[in-house]
Amino acid sequence: MEIEARNRFIGIDVGGTKIMGVVADPTSGVIQVRRKAPTPKADPETLPEAIKQVVAELIEEAGRPVGLGVGVPGLVDHQGVLHYGPNVPGVLGLDMAGELRSEFGLPVVAENDATCAALAEHRLGAARGTTHAVVVNQGTGIAGGIIIGGRMYRGANGFAGEPGHMLINSGGHVCACGKTGCWEAVASGAGLANIARDVVAEGKGHRIVELAGGEAAHIRGEHVSAAMAEGDSDAAEVLDRFGWWVAEGLASLVALLDPELIVLGGGLTAINRHFISDVQERVNATVMGAAYRPEVPIVPARLGAEAGAIGAAISSRDLFLGR
Ligand SMILES: [Zn+2]
Known part of the structure; x- marks a missing residue:
């Protein structure tokens, strides 16, 4: 056109x-x-x-x-x-x-x-019309953007909006950035694989390892979703833990920023059709003063x-x- x-x-x-x-x-x-x-x-x-x-x-x-x-x-x-x-x-x-x-x-x-x-997403997509919003994109890592007062918040140097590197899992997995305990090491595609390896280390997740060619080190997010699609209960456990970590990070963002809306993007929201509503329930239950504040709706990203x-x-x- x-x-x-x-x-x-x-x-x-x-x-x-x-x-x-x-x-x-x-x-x-x-x-x-x-x-x-x-x-x-x-x-x-x-x-x-x-x-x-x-x-x-x-x-x-x-x-x-x-x-x-x-x-x-x-x-x-x-x-x-x-x-x-x-x-x-x-x-x-x-x-x-x-x-x-x-x-x-x-x-x-x-x-x-x-x-x-x-x-x-703010001008043309899922966060259109909002004044205070957070956009979180789960891919291999986690990317983000923060809208405050109708404007993109860029920080003192231009470096703001990196929620993936919030240190929320002390002593946890090593992140792509080299640090230990970043949110994205448990709540991105790479994080999903990390959690699957935890489950395998507990003596479970045989089907997931099989799908990864027999090596736990080769597990990627898609092996978990493939096992999930077959109805594997260990894969369901991996996803359950994963959803818990996603909600922990989002609840922290709600506590810090009090947004009117959270946009969740990236391929992982499609991993199971209840994913966003499960995360929504957990955030509602986890956030500070949960019973005394309105729900912050979590919606899928609209632009691809x-x-x-x-x-x-x-x-x-x-x-x-x-x-
Ligand atoms: Zn990091």
């Missing part, structure tokens, strides 16, 4: 495995053109070049945009400098916004990819895999309008 020139923005989502780019209208979420390219792993110094290539192709196809937004997985400051990203190892201190600005002569914003995805790219385009338009 053709987009009016004044609403034409480019959004780029840099993931651990692929770079996804769109030409989109940030006011409606309509996407005119899509491009994908693999994230260069072997030679991280070529990441800016790979992004520039995607942007150049989008411009060639759709024409010059008003602005450009890039979502990057890691700690991105208010100036658009990527300080550190565990999924883009070797890329440190990269002035992402500056490089793209000088290459294309466009207004450029670069920020955390999960912040972009949350921005999209393109949320990050659309959100980057939204962020770019915000910058252009001076918001």
Whole structure:
């Protein structure tokens, strides 16, 4: 679909495995053109070049945009400098916004990819119309975004909204970030596998190990859901413990932020059809002063895999309008 020139923005989502780019209208979420390219792993110094290539192709196809937004997985400051990203190892201190600005002569914003995805859910998705909301996305890890007073909360440095690394399980599993006890080590896809291995270490979960090829070390989230689909009771126990940890973290977020809504995204919410309602019940029961406060509804995310790219385009338009 053709987009009016004044609403034409480019959004780029840099993931651990692929770079996804769109030409989109940030006011409606309509996407005119899509491009994908693999994230260069072997030679991280070529990441800016790979992004520039995607942007150049989008411009060639759709024409010059008003602005450009890039979502990057890691700690991105208010100036658009990527300080550190565990999924883009070797890329440190990269002035992402500056490089793209000088290459294309466009207004450029670069920020955390999960912040972009949350921005999209707030403007166009499940959190639309809310003033105070939390977006939690469960993938391999946990990503998030916090909306306070109708605006995305980015923190002092731009690093806010990393609920996956809240330390809520002291002495627990080792996280991808290297620390022990992070929420995402028990409440993400990786966390689901960690809990399954705990159950196996207790002498249970034989079917899950079988599905993982006979090695507990090879268990991934999908092996648990496959065993669950077969009606395996140990897999049900894994999911039960997993749901408990998800609820613990969400209850902490409710205590801290008092949101009107929590958006839960990522593939794990589909793991069983009662998952969100089970977590909702546990959060309702766990949260401080449970009997004396309204329920905080937990709802599934509405935008799919393109949320990050659309959100980057939204962020770019915000910058252009001076918001
Ligand atoms: Zn961590």
